[in-house]
Amino acid sequence: MSAKTLYDKLWDDHVVHTEEDGSALIYIDRQLIHEVTSPQAFESLRLAGRAPWRTERNLAVADHNVPTTDRSAGIADPVSRLQVETLDKNCAEFGITEFGMTDLRQGIVHVVGPEQGATLPGMTVVCGDSHTSTHGASGALAFGIGTSEVEHALATQCLIQKKSKNFLIKVNGQASAGVTAKDIVLAIIGEIGTAGGNGYAIEFAGSAITDLSMEGRMTVCNMAIEAGARAGLIAVDDVTIDYYRDRPYSPKGEHWFMAERMWQKLHSDLDAIFDKVVEIDATIIKPQVTWGTSPEMVVPIDAEVPNPVDEFDAVKQQSMRNALDYMGLQAGQAITDIQIDKVFIGSCTNSRIEDMRAAAVMVEGKKIAANIKLALVVPGSGLVKQQAEQEGLDKIFISAGFEWREPGCSMCLAMNADKLTAGERCASTSNRNFEGRQGYGGRTHLVSPAMAAAAAIAGHFVDIRDWR
Amino acid sequence: MQAFKKITATVAPLDRANVDTDAIIPKQFLKSIRRAGFGPYLFDEWRYQDVGEPEMDCTNRPLNKDFVLNNPDYKGAEILLTRENFGCGSSREHAPWALEDYGFRAIIAPSFADIFYNNCFKNGLLPIVLPAEVVDGLFKEVTAGYQLTIDLEAQTIITPKGKVIGFEVDESRKYRLYNGLDDIALSLLQADKIKAYEAERAKRAPWLFA
Numbered sequence: 001m002s003a004k005t006l007y008d009k010l011w012d013d014h015v016v017h018t019e020e021d022g023s024a025l026i027y028i029d030r031q032l033i034h035e036v037t038s039p040q041a042f043e044s045l046r047l048a049g050r051a052p053w054r055t056e057r058n059l060a061v062a063d064h065n066v067p068t069t070d071r072s073a074g075i076a077d078p079v080s081r082l083q084v085e086t087l088d089k090n091c092a093e094f095g096i097t098e099f100g101m102t103d104l105r106q107g108i109v110h111v112v113g114p115e116q117g118a119t120l121p122g123m124t125v126v127c128g129d130s131h132t133s134t135h136g137a138s139g140a141l142a143f144g145i146g147t148s149e150v151e152h153a154l155a156t157q158c159l160i161q162k163k164s165k166n167f168l169i170k171v172n173g174q175a176s177a178g179v180t181a182k183d184i185v186l187a188i189i190g191e192i193g194t195a196g197g198n199g200y201a202i203e204f205a206g207s208a209i210t211d212l213s214m215e216g217r218m219t220v221c222n223m224a225i226e227a228g229a230r231a232g233l234i235a236v237d238d239v240t241i242d243y244y245r246d247r248p249y250s251p252k253g254e255h256w257f258m259a260e261r262m263w264q265k266l267h268s269d270l271d272a273i274f275d276k277v278v279e280i281d282a283t284i285i286k287p288q289v290t291w292g293t294s295p296e297m298v299v300p301i302d303a304e305v306p307n308p309v310d311e312f313d314a315v316k317q318q319s320m321r322n323a324l325d326y327m328g329l330q331a332g333q334a335i336t337d338i339q340i341d342k343v344f345i346g347s348c349t350n351s352r353i354e355d356m357r358a359a360a361v362m363v364e365g366k367k368i369a370a371n372i373k374l375a376l377v378v379p380g381s382g383l384v385k386q387q388a389e390q391e392g393l394d395k396i397f398i399s400a401g402f403e404w405r406e407p408g409c410s411m412c413l414a415m416n417a418d419k420l421t422a423g424e425r426c427a428s429t430s431n432r433n434f435e436g437r438q439g440y441g442g443r444t445h446l447v448s449p450a451m452a453a454a455a456a457i458a459g460h461f462v463d464i465r466d467w468r
Numbered sequence: 469m470q471a472f473k474k475i476t477a478t479v480a481p482l483d484r485a486n487v488d489t490d491a492i493i494p495k496q497f498l499k500s501i502r503r504a505g506f507g508p509y510l511f512d513e514w515r516y517q518d519v520g521e522p523e524m525d526c527t528n529r530p531l532n533k534d535f536v537l538n539n540p541d542y543k544g545a546e547i548l549l550t551r552e553n554f555g556c557g558s559s560r561e562h563a564p565w566a567l568e569d570y571g572f573r574a575i576i577a578p579s580f581a582d583i584f585y586n587n588c589f590k591n592g593l594l595p596i597v598l599p600a601e602v603v604d605g606l607f608k609e610v611t612a613g614y615q616l617t618i619d620l621e622a623q624t625i626i627t628p629k630g631k632v633i634g635f636e637v638d639e640s641r642k643y644r645l646y647n648g649l650d651d652i653a654l655s656l657l658q659a660d661k662i663k664a665y666e667a668e669r670a671k672r673a674p675w676l677f678a
């Protein structure tokens with residue numbers, strides 16, 4: 001038998017049927033559902049008179065539109081409310097488990113899945129959301145799909161897919177203090193570009209990756225899509241297995257031991273062949289800050305805003321000019337001189353307990369700067385929020401001047417009331433700095449939770465390696 | 469789904485790389501629970517000078533004159549010509565819905581984001597990948613009313629001067645798009661195979677079937 005990559009193994013394990021042109025019907029073990037990309041899928045299912053193939057393999061949670069302030073009065077915006085109510089109604093009608101807005105387990109779909117053990121190693125996981133790549137951190141094949149495919153997965157428990165190519169990104173060595181999973185993945189995207197992973201499934205490996213906790217690994221895989229790859233993957237090891245022990249939906253008793261034996265094989269064979277390999281030296285990665293309107297427009301904290309004239313490619317040069325214009329920045333400006341208006345700590349990239357802790361350490365006993373109009377901390381789920389409160393992190397944030405909110409997507413994409421107004425500049429721990437992403441005309445700089453927290457205190461970006 | 473056979477249509481040049489799904493259809497429009505009606509909000513932030521809201525009547529909104537779709541030269545365009553990595557960002561199918569609802573039938577670019585590319589085929593839209601230099605050549609040729617003929621069966625694009633450019637497309641995607649077929653009905657023809665797979669898998673991974 002020839003050597004296989006982790007991706008090959010997961011793929012082969014789920015093929016139900018292969019077409020002549022190589023496209024395959026692959027089996028889906030878990031579908032996660034949220035309110036934005038599912039209404040039209042349920043509607044078509046209903047119109048066609050079809051029922052879900054296996055109802056219990058679906059799990060739903062509303063996250064994009066939910067308010068992060070007091071929820072007792074419901075959702076004020078009627079359009080948002082209708083979308084969330086439509087999800088409630090559809091789940092009730094089709095018998096799908098949903099964590100409602102007032103359930104303690106409610107949160108961002110990609111935080112909730114692993115936290116509940118609803119997404120496990122060895123599974124195929126899909127969701128009508130591009131950041132489904134997050135779940136690949138546990139050695140699962142997880143990728144985002146469109147609404148037609150949500151309907152397809154509901155109706156058949158399968159999807160028609162073309163196999164991607166294999167891409168290995170090895171991050172060697174040990175990252176220095178102050179350099180987090182977020183900085184590693186931003187540095188990777190800066191290196192290979194936002195289209196670098198198009199057509200590939202990326203496996204992240206190397207000591208800087210295996211040194212990460214499950215939370216950190218999720219941050220890395222979360223942003224695989226920002227490098228153009230539909231799926232990000234990390235091999236299973238003891239960190240993975242320990243994380244999934246005793247989760248509510250994890251296998252129990254004899255099944256746990258069977259699962260553990262099976263999961264231990266979820267790594268690329270030593271002599272497996274990848275279509276593309278990139279090696280990155282973790283020791284030279286510094287804390288990262290994006291300056292433009294694409295995640296690949298990223299530089300280290302001690303750098304300057306780049307100059308378009310240094311770029312040879314005409315199309316890229318024009319993109320840089322557009323970005324500088326939109327962001328209201330000058331080439332040559334020091335990153336540490338950029339003043340910010342708002343700070344957002346949250347999103348499926350960085351809203352897990354570890355992220356909350358990393359941010360809290362930076363602000364303990366300090367106050368946010370006078371020029372900061374709003375500093376938000378939005379935990380990824382009700383359970384993360386509860387845990388953080390047990391550790392007293394909420395008090396640290398509140399006394400520093402941050403607002404401590406209810407879980408949801410919040411200002412990651414500003415579909416609820418949390419947003420930037422035109423021209424406002426934000427240090428954000430989310431994953432996309434596209435034009436208008438955090439509100440019309442808003443300017444987003446992507447950073448790690450510790451960098452965002454420190455920026456809130458200083459009022460501008462600071463190198464956290466010199467903090468205190 | 470609308471079948472795609474052969475079209476001859478005007479080309480609109482959108483000279484930008486990395487056009488993301490937030491730009492194609494801004495998130496406030498994702499709150500709709502319907503599938504149709506997104507066309508007036510396609511490229512909303514670039515197309516209009518004010519901020520668009522869902523359900524808004526667009527007939528009297530102030531237009532951004534510099535934006536290609538507001539240029540009378542490209543009125544009625546059904547083919548969008550653009551640069552690399554088109555459709556990057558989110559998985560929202562609202563992006564192809566908006567393009568299709570506006571009237572686009574095909575998009576030509578050096579590369580597309582994977583999820584977006586896949587979503588196009590489910591909505592009667594043909595995404596065509598051509599080498600960057602060929603795309604660049606087309607950008608140089610496009611002027612007012614410039615038309616291309618796209619023939620899916622022959623997998624060719626014919627320019628006004630009669631130049632023929634071939635393109636690649638997967639057989640099964642082509643078959644479905646050409647015939648406007650429903651993927652789910654086709655997959656359900658494999659129901660016995662799906663059941664057999666589940667029975668076999670349940671032995672290896674019983675916790676998934678508990």
Ligand code: SF4
Pocket residue numbers: 063064108109110129131347348349408409412413430431
């Ligand atoms: S937190 Fe942001 S990126 Fe993540 S699922 Fe929500 S909107 Fe999408």
